[in-house]
Amino acid sequence: MSIQTRRERERAERERLIIRAARELAESEGWDAVTTRRLAQEIEYSQPVLYSHFKGKDAIMAAVAIEGCADLAVELRAARTAAAGPRRTLADVAAAYVGFAERRPALYDAMFTHIVDLPFATAEAPPALQEAFGELRETVRPLMRDDETEADLEALTEVFWGGMHGIVTLTRNGRFRREHHDRRMALLLDRLSH
Amino acid sequence: MSIQTRRERERAERERLIIRAARELAESEGWDAVTTRRLAQEIEYSQPVLYSHFKGKDAIMAAVAIEGCADLAVELRAARTAAAGPRRTLADVAAAYVGFAERRPALYDAMFTHIVDLPFATAEAPPALQEAFGELRETVRPLMRDDETEADLEALTEVFWGGMHGIVTLTRNGRFRREHHDRRMALLLDRLSH
DNA sequence: CTCTTGTTCCTAGCAGCGCTAGAAAAAGGA
């Protein structure tokens, strides 16, 4: 009994270790550097140990992505609840989102560009994901007119999100001039809040 | 002299063959299927021949991406010059853009998500890229107020582009519910055109 | 303390990847 729980605890501990190592490696050297061999060396176990915890490398990336979503949700929440007017709050949350993406590009990629088979806009989506989206939604809510429905809110939130995501990704790989960034963001926020 | 030109012609021909094969393979089976071995087999030459034309696989993808930009520019131009009001034209061009991305996902990825080191928002950007962006810009131009500058136009065009790009990519990998797509697009267009 | 059983873990290897050195083949000129 006690032995069993200790083992499970140690296993869970090691699983967190794997995720942490993968994340740190990705953030410091990019996802290309996160090979199963390198990761195994990092956690001081052999390769097959990774596969006893995760189905494959994609599953490890997905786990990192979920952690990233939780972090993002925290940062968005901080920006949202910092008490300013609705429009100012929108700008602050947007800045928090874009800042996150720029500060942690590898993490951001794992969350929103790399992984494909991670349940998302469904009931089975990981709580951290729903929470992050919820922060965006509650940021947008005060800007809605009375005659607009909850579905309108969701849609506008997605447009807000999509706009930021597009700007972030196109900026990062050189499609946009970086010097126009502030102007773009201001324009996006201005137009989306009527 | 004549022999020389014939050789150059044949080489150029084979280069187009490589690009076409890469594109077709990517569009039918995805970029993962486009390996240098597979591509060599497809064009009925050995692997090193590929490297006598392109520096590496990335360069082949870049060539495909440029071709894709030319195609996109053509489709955008058709939508833009189909004579409707400015707002309706904006919607048509947006639909053309999104339709292109959905119809040719592999091509779209090569153009806007995969390749990183392709000169873009600079003077050295391939003409096809500048042309495609130009189509977007000229679509947006009629919606500008008189007091707005050319830089504002560029910025708004980028916001327009970024919004569509974000929606396209987040939709494709399951971050968005597909059933809200039309509502999202309508919202984006409505807000961006005042 | 020793032996057996069951679990955990590692060594070694597979098939495939992008890419390249050096040999073989082909083509052109004398």
Next chain:
DNA sequence: TCCTTTTTCTAGCGCTGCTAGGAACAAGAG
């Protein structure tokens, strides 16, 4: 026909994600 230059291929390097099968270990029984 021979030689030179250019083109093309064979073979292989170091790497990837992933896994089968045996070694090492820990836990309980006698």
